[in-house]
Amino acid sequence: MKWVYVEDLKDHVGEEVEIRGWVYNKRSSGRVRFLLVRDGTGIVQATAWSKEKDNPLFRTFDTLTQESSVIIRGKVKEERRAPGGYEIELKExxxxxxxxxxxxxxxxxxxxxxxxxxxxxxRSSRQHAIMRIRHEIIKAIRDFFDEEKKFTLVDAPILTPAACEGTTTLFETDYFGEKAYLSQSGQLYMEAAAMALGKVYCFGPTFRAEKSKTRRHLMEFWMVEPEVAYFRLEDDIRLAEELVEFMVKRVLERRRPELERLERDISKLEKVERPFPRISYDEAIELLKKDGFDIKWGDEIGGDEETALALKFEKPLILHRFPAAQKAFYMEPDPQRPELSLSFDMLAPEGYGEIIGGSERISDYDLLLKRIRENNLPEDAFQWYLDLRKYGSVPHAGFGLGVERTVAWITGVKHVRETIPFPRLLYKIYP
RNA sequence: UCCCCGGUAGCUCAAUCGGCAGAGCGGGUGGCUGUUAACCACUAGGUUGGGGGUUCGAGUCCCUCCCGGGGAGCCA
Structure with a gap:
């Protein structure tokens, strides 16, 4: 007997096959029994008939409960009335x-x-659809950088000696008597890698001990961080646009049934084509003032403001050139206006919030050292990072894309906790 | 950390002014020859989150603790 998967049944019509899976549901109507079996690739309905009420097949059927593991055998046929269009005539x-x-x-x-x-x-069909789209997005990211753009994947360490950005949001652990921290970004290591290999990216989990309890936050999440030597802000933004367009097109191409299962409004995803709208921080503040927000130049653009801006457009929105004071220490100042940083964020449409943050990095040794000192960062721990500005320093830029927020947006799922198999949430680490 | 909402059967919820603790699903039993979260009948199932208080009487009002959800700040 040939073992086949539910998604391949269409190629086996008329054959006797074996399906190995779990009971999704069952129904009966007198002398007819319906068994819904899922196998990870789909759900198929299997049917059994009998003139007499008592027969071995029915007796076995009646012992089955929801999620019992089961192997069924029978002939495949096309059947309009069955969910999925194919059905198994049960033999065993x-x-x-x-x-x-x-x-x-x-x-x-x-x-x-x-x-x-x-x-x-x-095991539910909704979670199943989300996990398959998550997989497709991750595959698209890898294909984009590996095949389309010829980047080299460089894995960043997860145990790190010091903060990459903030200092208050790190998970601390013991490293043979020394303090170590779980990585909250691979970026600094990617800058080293970019000076070695030109165009690189890392893809891995990152950890933030922020006590955030919202639909957009996880303590452990996955991030893709490309970094490219000789890239300026403009190149960086273009790369981000191309990546996002590539991901959305790939999911539309290969995961339409899953999007439909999730009742995603596909027409909204079809509008995601380059170029994306861009507004500078200066323009954003003016727009928000016009909309009645109590905000002035220099203020942070908060969650509500971000949403208000993003909802003005049907495509992802690029916000660029934020005040340097709001941003990380390593960001290159705008040469025309040093109070601004050469930075950008990409906001997903439909209120899903920030999915990308990126910038051009400081390439001058003296300026970087000054910024490290201004931010009271441990200078010793950053010696290697400063080295990069001593030995053939060049302009370079990169960004980080949050995988779970991207999955939430593309699937239309409201909360990131459903976009990762086992979410780590504030105070919750089970299961 | 702060603000708001909630905790009643295995699950999702109801219970009027403080007056007999209920329904659907799930479980069990039986019925039904094409079901689509099938349907119909019967049935078992409760320390109303914990503790304290007010009252003739508390799921309901008060205090307190615990747990969960939503949001803010910060961020991807």
């Missing part, structure tokens, strides 16, 4: 293990309950 049911009292029923559940059962929640 082989229970593998009978599940007792599976907690997630096919009815509604609350978020707290589902999060506590995340290890089981992943």
């Amino acid at each position: 049911i082989i229970p593998v293990q009978i599940a007792v009292d599976y907690p997630i029923t096919p009815k509604e559940h609350g978020v707290g309950f589902l999060m506590a059962h995340r290890h089981l929640w992943l």
Whole structure:
């Protein structure tokens, strides 16, 4: 008997096949039994008929419970009435293990309950669709940098000796008696790598001990951080635009059924084509004032303001040239206006918020040292970083893209906790 | 850390002015020859988050603690 996956059933019509999976649901109507089996690639309906009420197939069927593991055998046929369009005529049911009292029923559940059962929640068709789109986005990112742009993947360390950016938001751990921290960005290491290999990127988990409790925050999240030698801000923004367009097109091309399962408004994704609208920080402040926000030049653009700006456009919005005082110590000042940094953020449409933050980096040794001292950063820990400005320093730029926020936007999911298999949330690390 | 909302059956929720603690789903039993989160009948299932208080009487009012959700700040 040939073992096939549900997604391949269309190639086996008329054949006898074996499906190995789990019971998704079952129904019966007198002398007919319907068994819905999922195998990770899809769900198929299997049917059994009998004239007499008591027969071995029905007896086995009746022992099955939701999420019991099961192997079924039977003939594949096209069937309009079956979900998915194909159906198995049951010849044999082989229970593998009978599940007792599976907690997630096919009815509604609350978020707290589902999060506590995340290890089981992943079996639902909605979570299944999200995970497949997440995978597609990650694959698109890799293909974009590897195949389209010929970047080299350079893995950044996860255990680090000092803060890359802020100092208050790090997870601390013991490193043979020394303090070490979980990485909150691979960027500084990518700057070293860019000076070695030209165009590089890292892709990995990052950790932030921010006590943030919102739909856009995770304590552990995945980030892609390209860094390119000789790139200026303009080149950096263009790269970010190309990446985002590439990801969205790829998902539209390959994961339409999953988007439909999630009831995503696909027309909104189809509008994501370069060039994206751009507004400078100066212009943003003027726009917000006009909209009645109580804001002045120099203020941070907060969550509500960001949303208001992003909703003016149907494409991702690029905000650029933020005041240097608001931004990280390593950002290159604008030569025309030193109070500004050569920085940008990309805001996703539909209120999903910031998905990218990037900048041109300081390439001058003296200026970088000055900034490290102004920010009271440990100078010793940054010696290697300063070295990069001593030995063949060049202008360079890069950005970081948050994978979970991107997945949330593309899938249309409201909260990032559903966009990663096992989310780490404020005070919550189970399961 | 701060602000707001909530905690009642395994799950999702209801319970009027403070007056007998209920429904759907899930479980069990039976029925139904094409079901689509099937349907119908019957059935089991409760320390109303913990502690204290007010009252003839508290799921309901007060105090307190715990837990969960949403948001702010900060960020991707």
